[in-house]
Every structure is written in C-alpha cells, then in structure tokens.
Amino acid sequence: MTTTLTPFPGHFDDTWRAFDGIHGGLVLAAMLRAAAVETDAVPVAATAHFYAPVRPGPIAATVRPGHGGRSPGVQVDLDSAATALVRLSRNIAPAVHAPMSDAADNPEKLPALDIPVDFVPFSQHLDIRPINSARPFAGGAEPEFDVWIRLLPTLEFTGVERAAILLDALPPGLFATRTMPVPIPTTEITAHFAPAVHTSAGPWHRLRHRTVWWTPDLCVDETELFTSSGELAAQARQLRRILDH
Template sequence: MTPPGALLRAAPLDDLIETGAHLRGFGGVHGGLTLALLTTAMAERAPGALLQNVTARYLRPLGGEFRIEVPEERTGRTMTALAARAVTEKGVHVDASAIFAAPRRASWPPVTPSAPAAPPPEDCEVFTIPPEFVAISTSMEIRPVGPNRPYAGGAEPELTAWIRLLEDDEPPDVHRLTLLLDGLAPSYAAVLSELALLPTVEFAVRPAIGLQRTASPWVLLRARTHRASADGWVDEGIDAWGPDGDHLGSARQLRLVRPM
C-alpha cells in the first residue's frame, strides 16, 4: 500500500491514479490528499512559481481510480491561473483552481497569526481516529493540545493538535501541508455529542512563507468553526505553524453536516 507522502512524490499524474482503501476519508478518497494531487499537477504547468491560493469544490465522492485533467493555463503580468479536475467515467468529481506567482523581493511588513501556546508534541498523548471512520488517519500521528476532543460535547468548536505523517521525517512541502491541513476531525465536532458526518464541500489553502524554511515533520494545527447554521452548513478556518512558531499556512473549509 503506497503511503500518502510517497504517492504525492511519485504519482503518475498523466495516467490513471489508483488509490487504495487506506487513503479514504469521508466516503471517498481523502479530500486533502485529492487537492494535494490536483495542486501537484497544476504546479507542473507553473515551474518556478509559488502557490498563492488553491480552492477545490467536492461535487461527489471520489472512488479509488481517477484521472487528473489540467486545462490550458491563463497567464497575466504577475500571476498564472490554473484549473484542474479529478475525473472518472462518471464525470467530474472534484474541480480546483489555483493562483501561482513568481517569487518577489519586497519589504512590506508581514502580518501572520501567532501560534497558540502548546507543549512540544512528545509531551502530548496520541489521539487515534477510528480507521473505519477515516482510513487515512492510520498514516498520521495526531497529538491533541488542550481538552477539546471530537464528539465530546464541549463548549468551543475548536480543535488544536500536533500532526505529522508517519512514513518518514520529511518536513512538509506545500502538497504535504495541504494534506495535513485536512488531517484533523472537523472542529464543529468538538461541540457535538453524537457522531455525524461533516464532509467538505469546498476547501481552500493558502501557504505562508514560513513553509519554505520549516525543518520538522510536525505541524501544529488550530481549527475553529467561525459560523454554523441550523441547517448544517459549517464555515471553518484552520491555521498551521511549525515547532518554532513560524506560520506555515491557512485553510478554509465549507462543510455540511449529515446524520450517520
């Protein structure tokens, strides 16, 4: 079984991509892994450029085999806009769009969110997600920070945890970070007391400059639900930091609650 990090390094993006059951999330191929693969394919069309933003829309669950299509790019003065989609014989399952731009030298003052106070990962207990619920979780090590846990009926819709891939000690690049940003349970689950599905409808990722200098496989994630409506639509924000406090990137998820 190919682990997710190895798949991101070696996926034959011009051929049929085969993913096993060990890479599934809510009902299909894990959403973060799918977007990471789509981003990898788009990055090949923008060599030397840095990803500024990528957004995916999950139209239907994706099975184990699919192809990635990348239509022709559109290039402006400072950026390249690309699109990609994951396709099976049933049609388009996931479509994505991204903005890439060449590195720039500038001296504008940076603004980044501060990392929450957290003990080092080795001082935190391991949290195991049942593999029958999210199979790809067996490829990750998750160590929660603070008392909040999924489906524990807590007061705050927030989850904070250290996370890493188990297969090696490589620091995350933009593709691994995309996968890890979708590695925790939905933060809204922290206020629920019974199991419910919260599949992703839309997932947007914005890498930060700190990602280029991180050297640790560990990523500190803080996910918080900013808004949830009575009909089940959930707006979630996620931020990532390295162990040195460098901000690595942000994500936004639109989810929809569904009963089990």
C-alpha cells in the first residue's frame, strides 16, 4: 500500500538537504512513520538501504508485508532511492536493563557548534553543543564526537522519528581526524530503539558517535543516543562509502 505522508508536512523540504540529497535520518524517520501508520504498531528496529540521493518533493512511501520471522515487520520503499525493513511491536514496556551515560555538563552552558547552513542546510534544524574537544575537520587524534544535541521545534516528530534523525545528525567520525571534507555517504544504517525513546522528558539528548573501522573506501560508524537523564534511547550502526580516492 502506498501512503502519502502529511505531517512532515507531506514533502521533503529543501532545508533538510545534506550534501547531495535529503538528510538520511529524516528519510528513515519518514519510512518509520509510514510503517507505524499502516500497521498501528511501534517501530523497534529498522535497517535502511540508500541507493540514490532522495530529492526534495512529495513523500510517497510504499509499505509491503515483511518476510515474516520471529518478529513482525514491513518493508517500506521510497521510489528507487531507499528501502527499509522495519520491525514492529504493539507493546511498549520499560527496559529491564539498559546502559546509562555518565555525567556531562549542562548543555545550556556549552558553546554551540557553528555549522554553515550553506554547507549543510539541515544543520539549521539542530542545536549541537560539543562535550569533548573533537570538531569536524580539526585534525584530531580520535575519530569520534561526544555532544549534546536537540532538534529545534520546526516540525512534530514522535520519539522514534526524532531518534532516527539524531542518530544520523553528525558527520562521519573520520571527519574529526581530517582537515578537509570528502564525500562519505551512508549506504546502510541499522537502528534499534530502546523504551526510553518514548519517555524522554526534554529535547536535549547526548550523542556519542565514532568510526570503529575503515579502509580506503569503506567505514563503519557506531552511535549511541541517550536521554537528558542518561537513559539509552537508541543505537545505530552505519556503513559508509569513502569517495576521496
């Protein structure tokens, strides 16, 4: 079944453009919303594949039955540009056990990271406050970022949708070690959403993001998203292509 989504509000806006197409986290959020609308269930995990840049314009998502297995799921397609397998649940229960983040400074007391909007347009929807010393293209020693982050109140999102956007909000961890930008697009992302994603008390989240391995043409990033009170909200792993060669 094909669903035209309206709350985004029905189209991908050019202000959400990344380097070449619409920000991948917003694309994933749209596919998660399509799955939830069609099934009246809650996404708990998703694996998305990006085949081509998603362009600004109307959002038309096709939702198909999944391949079965031990947990119910659906496949969501956005034309020929992206597809996702979304796992669903009809029961939201508190976590019996989940990791906690350690203490960090109040985000309001930290300086904001200045990202030029003409370089990354979707950055205008974000407020990012670095916790560690890492900065994009600063030539640091470690390929990782540790930040406070929040979405600015421009659109309405569910907790899962907001988490999908924030999980993909930072550049590749390798950018912390480099001094010049190179294209490193995401080809695949897998995200898991913890129960705390539905009960976050405020807009601020702590985001830990790092490149865990890389070759001359591929890298993998891992990301953890915590609520402002330190509860794990979501996790992700991304496979990216490095195009500077």
